[in-house]
Amino acid sequence: MLRTTASRVLDDNDRDEVLALLDADPVANVFVASRVRSVGLNPARLGGQMWGFGSRGTLTSLCYSGANLVPVNAGPEAVHAFADRARRQGRRCSSVVGPIDAVELLWERLEPHWGPARAVRWAQPVMATSAYSPIPYDPLVRRVRMEDFETVLPACVAMFTEEVGVSPEAGDGGALYRSRVAELIRIGRSYARIDDGTVVFKAEIGAVTPLACQIQGVWVHPDLRGRGHAAAGMAAVVRQALDCFAPTVTLYVNDYNAPARAAYRRAGFKEVDTFMSVLF
Secondary structure, X not given: OOOOOOOEEOOHHHHHHHHHHHHOOOOOOHHHHHHHHHHOOOHHHHOOEEEEEOOOOOOOEEEEEOOEEEEEOOOHHHHHHHHHHHHHHOOOOOEEEEEHXXXXXXXXXXXXHHOOOOEEEEEEEEEEEOOOOOOOOOOOXXXXXXXXXXXXXXXXXXXXXXXXXXXOOOOOOOHHHHHHHHHHHHOOOEEEEEEOOEEEEEEEEEEEOOOOEEEEEEEEOHHXXXXXXXXXXXXXXXXXXXXXXXXXXXXXXXXXXXXHHHHHHHOOOEEEEEEEEEEO
Protein backbone atom coordinates (compact mmCIF):
# COMPACT_ATOMS: atom_id res chain seq x y z
CA MET A 1 0.00 0.00 0.00
CA LEU A 2 1.23 3.48 -0.86
CA ARG A 3 2.19 5.46 2.21
CA THR A 4 0.70 8.93 2.23
CA THR A 5 0.81 12.16 4.12
CA ALA A 6 -2.52 12.59 5.88
CA SER A 7 -5.01 15.10 4.55
CA ARG A 8 -6.37 17.84 6.80
CA VAL A 9 -9.57 19.86 7.06
CA LEU A 10 -9.01 23.42 5.85
CA ASP A 11 -10.51 26.63 7.21
CA ASP A 12 -10.72 30.29 6.26
CA ASN A 13 -7.05 30.79 7.18
CA ASP A 14 -6.27 28.71 4.08
CA ARG A 15 -8.57 30.67 1.73
CA ASP A 16 -5.94 32.55 -0.27
CA GLU A 17 -3.84 29.46 -0.85
CA VAL A 18 -6.93 27.42 -1.78
CA LEU A 19 -8.10 30.03 -4.30
CA ALA A 20 -4.65 30.24 -5.86
CA LEU A 21 -4.70 26.48 -6.38
CA LEU A 22 -8.25 26.53 -7.77
CA ASP A 23 -7.56 29.45 -10.09
CA ALA A 24 -4.62 27.63 -11.66
CA ASP A 25 -7.23 25.63 -13.62
CA PRO A 26 -10.35 27.82 -13.62
CA VAL A 27 -12.33 25.64 -16.03
CA ALA A 28 -11.89 22.31 -14.23
CA ASN A 29 -12.32 23.91 -10.81
CA VAL A 30 -15.16 26.35 -11.49
CA PHE A 31 -17.70 24.60 -9.25
CA VAL A 32 -15.45 24.34 -6.19
CA ALA A 33 -13.97 27.81 -6.72
CA SER A 34 -17.47 29.29 -6.95
CA ARG A 35 -18.41 27.73 -3.62
CA VAL A 36 -15.27 28.95 -1.88
CA ARG A 37 -15.57 32.49 -3.25
CA SER A 38 -19.22 32.63 -2.18
CA VAL A 39 -19.04 31.28 1.36
CA GLY A 40 -15.42 30.62 2.34
CA LEU A 41 -14.10 27.44 3.95
CA ASN A 42 -16.00 27.29 7.22
CA PRO A 43 -17.78 23.90 7.03
CA ALA A 44 -21.07 25.32 8.35
CA ARG A 45 -21.23 27.81 5.48
CA LEU A 46 -19.56 25.62 2.88
CA GLY A 47 -22.06 22.80 3.36
CA GLY A 48 -19.22 20.33 3.81
CA GLN A 49 -15.48 20.24 4.34
CA MET A 50 -12.51 21.16 2.20
CA TRP A 51 -9.66 18.72 2.62
CA GLY A 52 -6.12 19.74 1.83
CA PHE A 53 -3.03 17.71 1.02
CA GLY A 54 0.18 19.40 2.05
CA SER A 55 1.02 21.66 4.94
CA ARG A 56 0.09 25.34 5.07
CA GLY A 57 2.16 27.18 2.49
CA THR A 58 2.80 24.00 0.47
CA LEU A 59 -0.76 22.95 -0.36
CA THR A 60 -0.77 20.85 -3.53
CA SER A 61 -4.23 19.22 -3.70
CA LEU A 62 -7.78 19.68 -2.48
CA CYS A 63 -10.94 17.64 -2.13
CA TYR A 64 -14.36 19.21 -1.59
CA SER A 65 -16.49 16.89 0.54
CA GLY A 66 -20.10 18.03 0.52
CA ALA A 67 -23.11 17.01 -1.55
CA ASN A 68 -20.44 15.97 -4.07
CA LEU A 69 -16.93 14.63 -3.51
CA VAL A 70 -14.67 16.60 -5.86
CA PRO A 71 -10.87 16.10 -6.04
CA VAL A 72 -8.79 19.05 -7.24
CA ASN A 73 -5.27 18.75 -8.69
CA ALA A 74 -4.99 15.39 -6.97
CA GLY A 75 -2.20 13.00 -7.95
CA PRO A 76 -2.03 9.39 -6.69
CA GLU A 77 -0.61 10.21 -3.25
CA ALA A 78 -3.24 12.88 -2.57
CA VAL A 79 -6.04 10.64 -3.90
CA HIS A 80 -5.02 7.87 -1.50
CA ALA A 81 -5.05 10.33 1.41
CA PHE A 82 -8.48 11.67 0.43
CA ALA A 83 -9.84 8.15 -0.06
CA ASP A 84 -8.67 7.16 3.41
CA ARG A 85 -10.45 10.14 4.95
CA ALA A 86 -13.60 9.54 2.90
CA ARG A 87 -13.67 5.87 3.86
CA ARG A 88 -13.31 6.68 7.57
CA GLN A 89 -15.99 9.35 7.38
CA GLY A 90 -18.47 7.21 5.45
CA ARG A 91 -20.35 8.22 2.35
CA ARG A 92 -22.20 11.53 2.71
CA CYS A 93 -22.23 12.60 -0.94
CA SER A 94 -24.56 11.85 -3.82
CA SER A 95 -21.73 11.73 -6.36
CA VAL A 96 -17.98 11.70 -6.91
CA VAL A 97 -17.08 13.97 -9.80
CA GLY A 98 -13.98 15.57 -11.27
CA PRO A 99 -11.00 14.92 -13.55
CA ILE A 100 -11.08 11.37 -14.83
CA ASP A 101 -7.66 10.21 -13.55
CA ALA A 102 -8.31 11.32 -9.97
CA VAL A 103 -11.93 10.12 -9.81
CA GLU A 104 -11.12 6.74 -11.32
CA LEU A 105 -8.40 6.14 -8.72
CA LEU A 106 -10.57 7.52 -5.92
CA TRP A 107 -13.43 5.22 -6.87
CA GLU A 108 -11.08 2.25 -7.10
CA ARG A 109 -10.21 2.89 -3.44
CA LEU A 110 -13.77 3.63 -2.30
CA GLU A 111 -15.86 1.12 -4.23
CA PRO A 112 -15.17 -1.79 -1.83
CA HIS A 113 -16.55 0.37 1.01
CA TRP A 114 -19.15 2.55 -0.73
CA GLY A 115 -20.21 0.44 -3.69
CA PRO A 116 -22.07 -0.43 -5.68
CA ALA A 117 -22.75 2.86 -7.44
CA ARG A 118 -26.12 3.54 -9.05
CA ALA A 119 -24.33 4.65 -12.21
CA VAL A 120 -20.81 5.43 -13.38
CA ARG A 121 -20.26 7.95 -16.17
CA TRP A 122 -16.78 6.91 -17.20
CA ALA A 123 -16.03 9.74 -19.63
CA GLN A 124 -17.60 13.21 -19.67
CA PRO A 125 -15.90 15.67 -22.03
CA VAL A 126 -15.34 19.11 -20.53
CA MET A 127 -16.02 21.80 -23.13
CA ALA A 128 -15.25 25.50 -23.07
CA THR A 129 -15.38 28.68 -25.14
CA SER A 130 -14.25 32.26 -24.68
CA ALA A 131 -15.96 33.74 -27.75
CA TYR A 132 -19.44 34.42 -29.04
CA SER A 133 -20.85 31.47 -30.93
CA PRO A 134 -20.19 31.30 -34.69
CA ILE A 135 -23.87 30.62 -35.36
CA PRO A 136 -26.85 32.97 -34.91
CA TYR A 137 -28.23 32.99 -31.38
CA ASP A 138 -31.90 32.48 -30.59
CA PRO A 139 -33.26 35.96 -29.72
CA LEU A 140 -36.23 34.40 -27.93
CA VAL A 141 -34.00 32.91 -25.21
CA ARG A 142 -34.20 35.26 -22.22
CA ARG A 143 -33.65 35.41 -18.49
CA VAL A 144 -36.33 33.52 -16.63
CA ARG A 145 -38.47 35.64 -14.29
CA MET A 146 -39.97 34.53 -11.00
CA GLU A 147 -43.45 34.57 -12.55
CA ASP A 148 -42.16 31.84 -14.93
CA PHE A 149 -41.21 29.55 -12.04
CA GLU A 150 -44.14 27.12 -12.25
CA THR A 151 -43.74 26.94 -16.04
CA VAL A 152 -40.01 26.24 -15.93
CA LEU A 153 -39.93 23.91 -12.92
CA PRO A 154 -41.40 20.84 -14.73
CA ALA A 155 -38.77 21.25 -17.45
CA CYS A 156 -36.05 21.37 -14.79
CA VAL A 157 -37.42 18.21 -13.15
CA ALA A 158 -37.61 16.45 -16.53
CA MET A 159 -34.03 17.44 -17.34
CA PHE A 160 -32.70 16.24 -13.99
CA THR A 161 -34.57 12.94 -14.19
CA GLU A 162 -33.42 12.31 -17.75
CA GLU A 163 -29.82 13.19 -16.96
CA VAL A 164 -29.32 11.68 -13.52
CA GLY A 165 -31.77 8.79 -13.68
CA VAL A 166 -33.77 9.66 -10.55
CA SER A 167 -36.29 12.40 -9.86
CA PRO A 168 -35.13 15.40 -7.81
CA GLU A 169 -38.54 15.26 -6.13
CA ALA A 170 -37.70 11.98 -4.39
CA GLY A 171 -36.90 12.09 -0.69
CA ASP A 172 -37.93 15.55 0.43
CA GLY A 173 -40.69 15.94 -2.14
CA GLY A 174 -38.48 18.23 -4.21
CA ALA A 175 -38.26 21.08 -1.68
CA LEU A 176 -34.47 21.45 -1.93
CA TYR A 177 -34.53 21.26 -5.71
CA ARG A 178 -37.35 23.79 -5.99
CA SER A 179 -35.34 26.11 -3.77
CA ARG A 180 -32.25 25.80 -6.00
CA VAL A 181 -34.26 26.42 -9.19
CA ALA A 182 -35.87 29.48 -7.59
CA GLU A 183 -32.51 30.80 -6.39
CA LEU A 184 -30.97 30.62 -9.87
CA ILE A 185 -33.97 32.52 -11.24
CA ARG A 186 -33.70 35.16 -8.51
CA ILE A 187 -30.02 35.83 -9.20
CA GLY A 188 -30.53 36.01 -12.96
CA ARG A 189 -28.73 32.82 -13.97
CA SER A 190 -31.67 30.88 -15.45
CA TYR A 191 -32.44 31.19 -19.18
CA ALA A 192 -35.21 29.79 -21.35
CA ARG A 193 -37.23 30.13 -24.50
CA ILE A 194 -40.90 29.88 -23.58
CA ASP A 195 -43.45 29.77 -26.42
CA ASP A 196 -47.12 30.03 -25.41
CA GLY A 197 -46.43 28.49 -22.00
CA THR A 198 -44.19 25.70 -23.36
CA VAL A 199 -40.51 25.58 -22.48
CA VAL A 200 -38.72 25.01 -25.77
CA PHE A 201 -35.15 25.33 -24.43
CA LYS A 202 -33.66 26.04 -21.02
CA ALA A 203 -30.28 26.18 -19.30
CA GLU A 204 -28.77 27.63 -16.15
CA ILE A 205 -25.42 29.11 -15.21
CA GLY A 206 -24.78 27.13 -12.08
CA ALA A 207 -21.32 28.25 -10.98
CA VAL A 208 -19.56 31.57 -11.49
CA THR A 209 -16.08 32.89 -10.70
CA PRO A 210 -14.24 35.93 -12.10
CA LEU A 211 -12.42 33.54 -14.46
CA ALA A 212 -15.09 31.10 -15.66
CA CYS A 213 -18.73 30.12 -15.42
CA GLN A 214 -20.39 26.75 -15.91
CA ILE A 215 -23.59 26.05 -17.83
CA GLN A 216 -25.78 23.25 -16.52
CA GLY A 217 -29.26 21.84 -16.97
CA VAL A 218 -29.42 22.17 -20.75
CA TRP A 219 -32.74 20.79 -22.00
CA VAL A 220 -34.90 20.92 -25.12
CA HIS A 221 -38.54 19.82 -25.12
CA PRO A 222 -38.59 16.20 -26.41
CA ASP A 223 -41.14 17.01 -29.12
CA LEU A 224 -38.93 19.79 -30.49
CA ARG A 225 -35.54 18.12 -30.60
CA GLY A 226 -33.55 17.90 -33.81
CA ARG A 227 -34.58 21.39 -34.96
CA GLY A 228 -31.50 23.34 -33.88
CA HIS A 229 -32.96 24.75 -30.65
CA ALA A 230 -30.07 23.45 -28.52
CA ALA A 231 -27.29 25.05 -30.57
CA ALA A 232 -29.10 28.37 -31.05
CA GLY A 233 -30.19 28.43 -27.42
CA MET A 234 -26.66 27.73 -26.24
CA ALA A 235 -25.38 30.50 -28.49
CA ALA A 236 -27.75 32.88 -26.70
CA VAL A 237 -26.69 31.70 -23.23
CA VAL A 238 -22.99 31.90 -24.13
CA ARG A 239 -23.50 35.50 -25.25
CA GLN A 240 -25.19 36.38 -21.95
CA ALA A 241 -22.57 34.50 -19.91
CA LEU A 242 -19.64 36.28 -21.58
CA ASP A 243 -21.32 39.68 -21.32
CA CYS A 244 -22.45 39.33 -17.70
CA PHE A 245 -20.44 36.76 -15.80
CA ALA A 246 -17.00 35.55 -16.91
CA PRO A 247 -14.53 35.49 -19.81
CA THR A 248 -14.76 31.71 -20.27
CA VAL A 249 -17.88 29.53 -20.42
CA THR A 250 -17.68 25.82 -19.72
CA LEU A 251 -19.81 22.70 -19.27
CA TYR A 252 -19.38 18.95 -19.22
CA VAL A 253 -21.45 16.33 -21.02
CA ASN A 254 -21.72 12.55 -21.19
CA ASP A 255 -19.55 11.09 -23.95
CA TYR A 256 -22.43 9.00 -25.28
CA ASN A 257 -24.70 12.05 -25.76
CA ALA A 258 -23.72 12.62 -29.38
CA PRO A 259 -26.53 15.11 -30.20
CA ALA A 260 -25.62 17.35 -27.25
CA ARG A 261 -21.91 17.26 -28.05
CA ALA A 262 -22.65 18.17 -31.68
CA ALA A 263 -24.89 21.06 -30.60
CA TYR A 264 -22.25 22.40 -28.23
CA ARG A 265 -19.59 22.20 -30.94
CA ARG A 266 -21.88 24.11 -33.31
CA ALA A 267 -22.26 26.75 -30.61
CA GLY A 268 -18.47 27.14 -30.49
CA PHE A 269 -17.44 24.89 -27.60
CA LYS A 270 -14.27 22.81 -27.80
CA GLU A 271 -13.29 19.81 -25.69
CA VAL A 272 -10.55 20.72 -23.22
CA ASP A 273 -10.60 18.00 -20.53
CA THR A 274 -12.43 14.84 -19.41
CA PHE A 275 -14.41 14.33 -16.20
CA MET A 276 -15.81 11.18 -14.66
CA SER A 277 -18.81 10.89 -12.33
CA VAL A 278 -19.90 8.19 -9.92
CA LEU A 279 -23.58 8.51 -8.93
CA PHE A 280 -25.21 7.03 -5.84
